[in-house]
Amino acid sequence: MQLGHSITISPEQMREITARLRPHLPSNLKTIEPHPTGSGPHYVFEPPFTGREARPVPPHAFYEDPGLIPVSGSQDAAEHDLREKAQHVLDDVYERADGEWRNAAYVADLKDHLRDTPALWAAYQAAASDLETAYSYLSNPDAGREWHAAIFRLVAAQNQAKTTAAAFDARAELIAQTHRRHLYADRSPTSALTAAGYPETAKDWHIADADDYSRGHHFAWSSAVPLLETVSRLIEQQDSNVAKVARLAGEVASLPHPR
Incomplete structure (x- = not known):
């Protein structure tokens, strides 16, 4: 031998x-x-x-x-x-x-962290889909006839997306800390998740680096951020676009009508 x-x-x-x-x-x-x-x-x-x-x-x-x-x-x-x-x-x-x-x-x-993680991710995905639907509807001509109601639905969808993202982040942070603690194990994070009984969709979960969850500030150029930060950036961009549309629409409405 x-x-x-x-x-x-x-x-x-x-x-x-x-x-x-x-x-x-x-x-x-x-x-x-x-x-x-x-x-x-x-x-x-x-x-x-x-x-x-x-x-x-x-x-x-x-x-x-x-x-x-x-x-x-x-x-x-x-x-x-x-x-x-x-x-x-x-x-x-x-x-x-x-x-x-x-x-x-x-x-x-x-x-130890398996529990309802798949359900938390599914809840976020559903909220993200609702948010996309609510925002996309604003470009539909029909939205003009119920603008305030459409904006209200968008704000509600934004809040739900942030709530579900924060809930998932709480569990994702524990998973990220586990990955960090076992950095030198022979298993890759994906294979470890599979062996732990996580579903195939676990590879798509938004899990940032363990340190990113405790940062008080994230640089704008950094894409390796927690899910809540990603959603907050999206909402900020949506709000900016809606405000711009409202401003431009107001300017157009104030123009003198041709006689």
Whole structure:
């Protein structure tokens, strides 16, 4: 069995190493076997890590085990070689265990925030659609006959869009903080969300960087902003356009009519 690029462990050595290391290995390590690709050992952890157990670390007892304490090569070359390789195996086991635990902890933390997140996103999407409908209607000739009512519907849609965006942001911030906390996990944010049970549409969710949710000000040129900031910018642009239309319409109305 090959470990890394320079360590070769014979089957006999691996059996002896496994026997000596057994008291110090993770309790859920089921087997150590050659990887099908030949690139080092393959570890099977059963049951898999949940991320809610203690983080796996080499136990202190390993360093005090009489059968594993390092000996010099001049004292016993074969035993020196065996114990040195045992140290490498232990390090590799716990590196792999830690990686799987971190991935599991990432998914477990995201599950804590699953709850009604899809419903919050659906509520925002519905509000955003209503807002688009209300704003687009203002360019319809029929809007002129009920302008005040149309503006009232627009304002109501704007308020609902902001309310639902803020509600989603509250949950998105928790998800962003989880992504930040597990930045060095092997899983990507999308795969972690999928493993946590989030729907396929989760990839479309508007989740900004964790730091952006606590900023008191966002630069106008920055597009990486929370959902509420995005909606507020849209509403500001809508209000500006409506005000301009009202101003121009008023100027036209004040012009003298041709006789």
